[in-house]
Amino acid sequence: MYKQEEIKPYGSNESKGKQVELMFDQIAHSYDTLNHRLSWDIDKWWRRKAIKQLRQRSPRTILDVATGTGDFAILAAKMLNPSKLVGVDISEGMMAIGSRKAKQAGLNGIISFVKGDCMQLPFADGSFDAVTAAFGIRNFEDLDKGLTEMCRVLKPGGALCIIELTAPTHFPMKQLFKLYTHTILPAYGRMISKDKKAYSYLTATIEAFPQGETMVGILKAAGFESASFKRLTSGICTMYLATK
Numbered sequence: 001m002y003k004q005e006e007i008k009p010y011g012s013n014e015s016k017g018k019q020v021e022l023m024f025d026q027i028a029h030s031y032d033t034l035n036h037r038l039s040w041d042i043d044k045w046w047r048r049k050a051i052k053q054l055r056q057r058s059p060r061t062i063l064d065v066a067t068g069t070g071d072f073a074i075l076a077a078k079m080l081n082p083s084k085l086v087g088v089d090i091s092e093g094m095m096a097i098g099s100r101k102a103k104q105a106g107l108n109g110i111i112s113f114v115k116g117d118c119m120q121l122p123f124a125d126g127s128f129d130a131v132t133a134a135f136g137i138r139n140f141e142d143l144d145k146g147l148t149e150m151c152r153v154l155k156p157g158g159a160l161c162i163i164e165l166t167a168p169t170h171f172p173m174k175q176l177f178k179l180y181t182h183t184i185l186p187a188y189g190r191m192i193s194k195d196k197k198a199y200s201y202l203t204a205t206i207e208a209f210p211q212g213e214t215m216v217g218i219l220k221a222a223g224f225e226s227a228s229f230k231r232l233t234s235g236i237c238t239m240y241l242a243t244k
Contacts, residue, residue, distance in 0.1 A: 004208035009201040017141040021090045027193040028093035046237045047072050050163045051079045059129035066136025070098025077107050088116045118146045126155045133162045138209040147222035154244040166211040168235035
């Protein structure tokens with residue numbers, strides 16, 4: 001078990017998956033606003049940079065895991081022009097917002113949203129040309145199982161692209177990031193989302209999540225090959241690329 005798997009939003013005996021579902025349902029109304037404000041909109045650049053890595057592959061079918069409110073899925077649909085893009089998540093509250101945004105963007109014929117547990121994806125083996133995930137895999141109840149499932153639903157030769165928040169390791173960003181995530185982020189998150197624990201939980205999982213070379217090893221153990229990583233914005237975010 002990885003350290004972040006032991007961290008739960010509300011600390012009760014209920015499973016992490018159930019608590020994460022409840023948390024995101026409760027903060028769905030403010031999630032997009034907080035994401036963009038707390039990152040100074042840098043999260044938009046991270047998503048765009050990640051999606052560009054898939055352009056040369058021209059994937060026709062894409063699965064966006066832990067899709068949330070659909071920001072990554074919508075941008076991928078616009079940039080990559082796939083024939084089908086499916087967003088899967090355990091939070092119906094988050095996906096309801098994503099569905100409205102996709103419709104407003106004129107993409108409801110391309111993007112569909114499916115409620116599903118990332119530990120047991122409701123898709124057949126080899127269903128997708130590419131699988132993506134943005135800022136969601138550190139919430140997995142079982143990281144190994146979730147990544148194995150992502151590999152299973154990929155076609156042979158298919159691409160995986162993940163971006164995830166990570167803790168910087170070098171001075172001075174390491175110290176600045178810790179100060180920011182332990183003071184401003186949880187305080188502002190509580191004020192806007194009205195959830196007293198959600199943004200403290202999110203900070204804790206960032207610090208506990210395996211990153212860099214360790215994460216590459218985990219991806220390979222899950223069945224991926226040619227796995228690599230690139231740190232973005234001094235290590236605040238890390239992009240992982242792999243193939244099946």
